[in-house]
Amino acid sequence: MPGLWSPVEVGRLRLPHRLALSPMMRNRALPDGSPTPLDAEYFAQRASLGLLITGGTQPSADGQGFLLSHGCHTDAHIAGWQLVTKAVHDAGGHLFIQLMHAGRVAHPHNTPHGRTPVAPSPVAAGVGIHTPTGNQPVPVPRELTTAQVRATVEDFRRAAAAAIEAGADGVEIHGANGFLLQQFLSANANHRTDAYGGSVAARTRFVLEVTEAVAGEIGADRTALRLSPGLRAFGIDEGATGPATYTHLVRALARLDLAFLHVTHHGDDALLATVRAAWPGPLLLTRPGAPVDERAADVDSGLADLITLGRPALANPDVVARLRTGAPLNAPDPTTFYGGGAEGYTDYPTL
Template sequence: MLNALWNPTTVGDIPLPHRLAMSPMTRSRATPDGVPTELNAEYYAQRASHALIITEGTQPSADGQGYPVTPGIYTDEHITGWRKVTDAVHKADGRIVIQLMHAGRISHPDNTPHHRQPVAPSAIKPTGTTFTASGLQEMPVPRALSTEEVAATVDDFRRAAAAAIAAGADGVEIHGANGYLVHQFLFPSANQRTDQYGGSLDNRIRFAVEVATAVADEIGADRTGLRIGPGNPRNLNDLSESDSHELYPHLLRAVAPLNLAYLQTGAGDEELLPTLRKLWPTTLILNRAGTDIATRAKDIEDGLADVITVGSMALANPDLVERVRTGAPLNTPDPATFYGGGAAGYTDYPTHTA
């Protein structure tokens, strides 16, 4: 069954030597200004044997930052920092795309460089707390973006995509899942707008379509991926989906003509997944969290996915690809070191020695 993993493929204009990719995972180890460091370069280069690295969520603007010490991609300093990462990955014969993640209302003024109120489709407070430098704090009521500001936010994604390519990335992924800004526009639990971005299915998908179109126009569709999250397991970030079986097919029909490099999705809605596979014209990348490699590889054999991604397994095993090939045992990830800190639990996981 694992034989399906080792067939080369192409994602957009990126040739992949096999089909076991690394999922985006927030690690919160950039500088306070959001600049990637040599430590980040080491971390990603260690994992360059994955077919494709999809980086941690990276804010396209100051408004887009949700958590402390996450990387940005909207200043010259960010570009210089990410260039260290991409050069290191390419030197190790890897391929890397930067995930553009605008957190929207899942934020706090203490976590952003300008200390302003978070922005969102509507002024609906998310339930829960978020990490800040001074500890856990309640997330505040966000400020609803004006119609003009929505257009400006689309341009933020466009500029961030251009900056990612200037930093040497092979492409970008637009984060449209996990309760962040693009996802927030899709459902009434976070979007109660009365302009052209709220209400009907066409209006609620409009922001996602405009962002995907702008990014593809800027850097090329063959360098642009989109992540969605039907089912939103555990109602991540207080985002409740409603008419998802109508909305997601509608979204894919609108985005498919762009011929993007890939769609990444989770398996949160098993009933909807085959429909999405049929509707999507290019590479489909699937993250079936919480399952073993053999189960995920079966999705490739069954035609449900073209490429699979792994999260914590890649985090804890820099040489995961070789371990899977040889059947070697896996390191156990340490959740206490997932977010923030230094090398511990980041670049010090051992490789396997036979």
């Protein structure tokens, strides 16, 4: 894996190698969404990865979809994230806060406000999610008005400013995994007839406006975007329009000179090649479930500039040292992935 250990520049950062921490929701925030000292410990333990990306963090109250997910839109959130960013920086790492609006993948029982989730159109995802009363089907969402869509763009802008105030090195906008931004991109979830629905240009407009607003607020070199072309999850089916949608979107994004584009690969190699060809900047690639050596080959081939580690990093705070020396890896414990305390979060052993 020779390419993994060469340095790389990403926005304002010079990173010592090509590994990054994959964004993973761990659902250990306080009930109001604030990070805790345990979060600071967790991320600082993994600082040797260089670039750490947090799990999905709601940019507004209506952006919350899951129990005990983090937020980045109140003074308490900022204070909590300051604990995290200081711990990471003291340990020599860098942190991007991932801003994620869940959209229709949400349930009123999971939020303090109890409101019906919002989405581009009143189309239910057709899935269930965990709630305090067990797995429950997500409801039919409220359709955002045109004015509310524009207000949501401003929510992302303000949350990005809050992230920088909290000491983060940048923000990754979550445009993937079936959440709000991808709901706008997918014609089967977006039935709008205003300026944000219909044609490829209209369906990509919201994603571009959010990205432009965040980059305008904190700088393009501190802004990244995550996409998952071809994903079929949480009711998303981009169908035959997917390739045209992502070709148009990535070409438009290329003009913004973002810190990086993060792509989660779901098997469409031709579409991934198209995205790579259209994107001139650093590309961070996630291959869910793929062995580390397979991911490393993406760097060696030039397909990716950086790769993420998810479960290997979750279970191995010193994963960089283990990979460098060929040491065995701890096995992750899926029963402790979501919620809880230190067990399965900060208590995995190091070498």
